[in-house]
Amino acid sequence: RGMLIGDQPHALRRQLGLDGSFEPAIRVRGYHFGNLLLTRGRVLSAEQIALPSLTAVARGCLLARVELGGARFAVAVTHLGVRPADLEPHLAILLQRLPRDEPLVLLGDFNATVARLSPLNELLTLTADSPPTFPAGRPSAAIDLVGFSEHWRLTSLTAVRSEASDHLPLLAELELT
Numbered sequence: 001r002g003m004l005i006g007d008q009p010h011a012l013r014r015q016l017g018l019d020g021s022f023e024p025a026i027r028v029r030g031y032h033f034g035n036l037l038l039t040r041g042r043v044l045s046a047e048q049i050a051l052p053s054l055t056a057v058a059r060g061c062l063l064a065r066v067e068l069g070g071a072r073f074a075v076a077v078t079h080l081g082v083r084p085a086d087l088e089p090h091l092a093i094l095l096q097r098l099p100r101d102e103p104l105v106l107l108g109d110f111n112a113t114v115a116r117l118s119p120l121n122e123l124l125t126l127t128a129d130s131p132p133t134f135p136a137g138r139p140s141a142a143i144d145l146v147g148f149s150e151h152w153r154l155t156s157l158t159a160v161r162s163e164a165s166d167h168l169p170l171l172a173e174l175e176l177t
Contacts, residue, residue, distance in 0.1 A: 009036050021046035025060030025079075034060055035077040035108075041068025049076075049097045051090045056083045061094060061108075071176055073103035073151070082111045091119045098123060103151035103176060109144050109167060117145070124149050131159040133168040146172040153177050 009022035021043045024032035037043070046064040053059065061078035076098055080090050098104060106124060110117055114126045124147040132139035139159065144167050146157060152174045159168040 012036070013038060019043050021062060021064050023048035023060060023062040025050075026058050035062035035079060037062055037064050037066075037075055037077045039066050039068065039075070041066045044072070049093065051078070051080065051086075051093055053081055053083065053086045056081050056086060059086075059090065061097075063098065071103075073105065073176070074099050076104065076106045076108075078106070078108035078110070080108065080110050080112065087112055087116065088119075091117065095119060095123060100149075102149075104147075104149040105152065105174065106147035107145075107170075107172075111143055113142065114145065120147060123147075125154075127154060127157055130157060130170070131168075133159050133170060134166065136162065136166050136168050139168055144168070144170055146170060146174075148174055151176060 013020045018038040018040060019042050020038040022034060022036045024034035026033050044065040044067055046062060049061040049063055051059040051061060059079055059081050061076050063076045066073060066075050104124060114128050117126055120126060126145050126147040130142040130145050132142045133144040134141045154174055156173045158171050160171050162169055
């Protein structure tokens with residue numbers, strides 16, 4: 001609980017001993033909000049994919065190329081908006097911008113169920129049996145999800161009890177096939 005003051009992404013990378021990338025989506029009252037990827041591997045490159053909204057706060061998707069254990073792959077981290085009108089345009093942008101020719105993992109708070117995210121099925125698998133993660137105290141909705149391209153095999157997926165957020169984190173284990 002509480003908030004770190006200063007450069008939170010840098011502080012987390014340093015305290016955890018991980019590499020990472022932060023891509024801000026918006027700036028509010030002098031603070032940047034966006035998506036953070038932390039990895040035991042090495043971030044080779046990262047870019048922000050803008051997910052604009054006409055009626056709400058703009059969102060984004062961080063797309064990074066990562067090297068871990070000699071393998072290279074793409075990891076995308078996103079936090080989609082809560083307004084249903086934004087979902088279809090955001091999914092269209094993701095389908096246009098996310099890579100199709102390399103291993104891909106997509107992680108995030110989608111603010112939508114797997115059924116509502118069906119357009120992404122042409123690119124990756126979103127686990128239909130994902131455990132509920134929201135609200136953290138009594139999770140009933142599976143809106144924090146892990147998606148992966150055909151290059152991967154999911155070996156485990158569990159929600160982790162935590163008081164750090166109003167969402168429970170997911171722990172996913174994937175193997176390159």
